[in-house]
Amino acid sequence: MSKFKKKKGGELPAISTASLPDIVFMLLFFFMVATVMRDSTLMVKNQLPAADQVQKLDKKDRVMYIYAGEPSSRYIDKYGSQPRIQLNDKFASVGEVAAFVLAERASKRQELQNVLTTALKVDGETKMGLISDIKQELRKVNALKINYTTRIGGYSQNID
C-alpha cells in the first residue's frame, strides 16, 4: 500500500548560498585591483589629444601631474572660461608651478628626486601660450623631463 504512495511535495531543495560570500569577495577584489585611484579631483576639462608614438609613463611615485584646461562647468561661474592650471586640488597661476614642483620634489624619496617626470595632462583645446609658460617655469626649477600625456590614437582624431 504505502509502497505506491506518491511522494508528497516535489519542491526543489533550497540552493546553497554558502558560496555567495566568496563570489562577492571575488568581485570586490577584482574592482579593488582594477580601479585606478585618482588623487585629485579634476576641476578642468581634460579631453587629452591623441597620439600613437607614445611611451609608457614611469612608475607612479616618480611622476608629478600638472593639469590644465578650461574650468569644468561647475567652476565656470567662479573662475571664468579661460584655460587654467590645476595643481593638486586647486587652481593655480603660472607663477605657482615652480613652487609646486619644488614641494613635490621635496616630498619624494632622496633617490627619486633626480628622476622625476612631470606629466602634463592638458586639454586639447588649450592654447600653446599657457603650455609654453608652464614649460618655462619647469626649466627654471630644472624639472626637464616632461611627458605630454595623450590618448592612444592617430593624429587625425585631433583634427575636426
Add this chain to the structure above:
Amino acid sequence: MAKRSAPEVNAGSMADIAFLLLIFFLVTTTIETDSGINRKLPPNEELEDPPIIKQKNIFTVVVNKNNQLLVEEELTDISDLRPLAVEFLDNGGGIDEEACNYCQGSKDPKSSDNPEKAIISLKNDRETSYKIYISVQNELVAAYNDLRDREFLRLFPNEYMSFVEANKKYSDPRTTPTEKARLKPLLSEVKIMFPQKLSEAEPSKNKS
C-alpha cells in the same frame, strides 16, 4: 527507504572555484597606465656661443595661430609632414667625412648632410592649439621612429622586432636584466645613427 530527494550539492569547492577566477582576473587585467610623448626640455642656461648650423641642415616647421602648418616655408598638410621629415633626415647629402653610408635618401646637396647634423626646428604661435602641437610632435617622432625601425631591422634581422618594439621591451619591467643588457647596445647604436634632434623655439607673440 525509497524516499528520494535531490541530494544537497556540495558547496565546499565553490570557494576554490571563486579563487581560481579571482586569480585569473588578477593575472589578465592590466591596470591602465598613462602614456604619452616623452620630451626633455633644454636646460635654462644660455649657451655662450651657439654653434653655427648651416641653413640646409635645419628643417623648419612653423605652426601659426590658425593651426596651419608651414614646412620649409611652404604651406603643408599635416599628413605630408612625416614623409617630408623622413626625406630630410634620410637625405645624406654630405661628402667625404660628412657622408652617410646608411642613408637611402636622394643625396640632394641642398638638404641635410647626414642625420647627425640634421635638426628639426619647431616653432609655434601662442595661439596654436595644443592638440595640433601634439599632432605635429607625434608625426616628427614617428619620422624618427620609422627610420630607426628600418635601421634596426637591417642591422639586427635576427631580433625579429622593430626598434619601437625593442625599446618597449627594454623599458618593460618584466624583461630580465640579462635581456636588457643585451638590448641596450643594440638600441643605442641605432639611436646614434638617427639622434633625435628636435629644437623648439620659444613661441612667437601674436602680433594682431
